[in-house]
Amino acid sequence: MTGKLYIVGVGPGHHDHMTFRAKEVIEESDTIVGYETYVNLVQDLIEGKTVYRYAMTQEVERAHQCIDLAKSGKIVSLVSSGDPGIYGMAGLIYETLAESNWNPKDGLQVEIVPGVSALNSCASIIGSPLMTDFAVVSMSDLLVPWEIIEKRVEAAAQGDFVIVIYNPASKKRIHQLQDTRKVLLKYRKSTTPVAIIKGAFRESETIVMTDLENLPNHSDKLGMISTVIIGNSSTYTYKDLMINPRGYKSKYNLEEQTNPDLKV
Amino acid sequence: MTGKLYIVGVGPGHHDHMTFRAKEVIEESDTIVGYETYVNLVQDLIEGKTVYRYAMTQEVERAHQCIDLAKSGKIVSLVSSGDPGIYGMAGLIYETLAESNWNPKDGLQVEIVPGVSALNSCASIIGSPLMTDFAVVSMSDLLVPWEIIEKRVEAAAQGDFVIVIYNPASKKRIHQLQDTRKVLLKYRKSTTPVAIIKGAFRESETIVMTDLENLPNHSDKLGMISTVIIGNSSTYTYKDLMINPRGYKSKYNLEEQTNPDLKV
Structure with missing residues (x-):
């Protein structure tokens, strides 16, 4: 049976x-x-x-x-x-x-x-960071050597990907996100937006909007139920939102007229 | 109001x-x-x-x-x-x-x-391709210049990311996936598994499991409701499934004994 x-x-x-x-x-x-x-x-x-x-x-x-x-x-x-x-x-x-x-x-x-998944839920509560190509990286080195992970972070930085980080830290594991930040600062401005989302959609939900420069000030928000989203060169913040435009702004005009032919 | x-x-x-x-x-x-x-x-x-x-x-x-x-x-x-x-x-x-x-x-x-999203649904029906770090890339060049997209593909290849491709082709746009394949073949074996999923969970759902070598034989399956998932160096196929192991196999043993202390 x-x-x-x-x-x-x-x-x-x-x-x-x-x-x-x-x-x-x-x-x-x-x-x-x-x-x-x-x-x-x-x-x-x-x-x-x-x-x-x-x-x-x-x-x-x-x-x-x-x-x-x-x-x-x-x-x-x-x-x-x-x-x-x-x-x-x-x-x-x-x-x-x-x-x-x-x-x-x-x-x-x-x-x-x-x-x-965390990439879907966390993105939805901080704005629209995943309108452009993105890379998803787990910082857990239990099953993957850190050298491989760090190489991936570097490649993602070179490709100007928005980066979604799963498992950014645990009680015993804190250097990974610090090292990641150092790698990213070789390629991205220190003002690049960073969001730390802890316990998305749970009662304990906390959101921190910061940037690469100030990321080390928020290590208390990192843990196994945290996700970190790091913007790319086109990410900007508006109020407490992290926004990625759909593409290259020059290609369309937000002031475009409403189409009079829309079907009801 | x-x-x-x-x-x-x-x-x-x-x-x-x-x-x-x-x-x-x-x-x-x-x-x-x-x-x-x-x-x-x-x-x-x-x-x-x-x-x-x-x-x-x-x-x-x-x-x-x-x-x-x-x-x-x-x-x-x-x-x-x-x-x-x-x-x-x-x-x-x-x-x-x-x-x-x-x-x-x-x-x-x-x-x-x-x-x-397509990355979640398509992965679920072809096996377990997203157990490792992955990059998500849209091939649509309506709003992003192709040179930028191609640079991202190259970075994702260098980082040994599994790659999920949204909008791989449209009626008028077919060269992008061909170019992507050429870039990837500089870094990955021609036997690297590739899945093409069209209309996931819809009545019209079709799945093709192929590899980088044979990808050009399946261009009829590409379109605006198709998603393509390309394996990395650790992806393998078993029957019709694309499997990524959780990490580096040497780090754990699948034959491990069942824990006698599990709580019922």
């Missing part, structure tokens, strides 16, 4: 920003697995279900457990905040299945349920 | 992947504005409302119209597919408001409702 495995992103933490599909598969599931903090985000949806709560850094066990449960006939939702397809559990599940010669056509059914 | 302006992303097109907030604000609105194809995606939610449908390339008029309607007291949803914060209408709305000395604190209320 074979069950199903859903890898579900519940968005930034507030149910408003969860998708209908995410709620639907959680409700359909008899078994819920997830890092404790993520499971708590959907506590109201999982009464009466079998729930396995994991501590951080037990991802490999979590993947095996989910696959074993689904193979035994359970309908399993592995839940996480954000989107499990972005630095999430989707990869480890597929890696593990691939090593066991899984056949997607007639073996265990797996569905990734995409969600609103 | 002042109304409200919601800039709403409805996700990839299937209501399942819309957020609760997106549906809620559309229902609350008396006025719906959007590019015709996007408005059609939510046709069932907008019966009885005043609906303004625009043709493509009327974005500036659309922004002015929405702001004027909201200022006159209407509750307006400007709808789009995906996430309006990623290459969407959020930027033009804020740019236009900023030029009119808008004050977010006591002027028109604006809310960006984030959604599942």
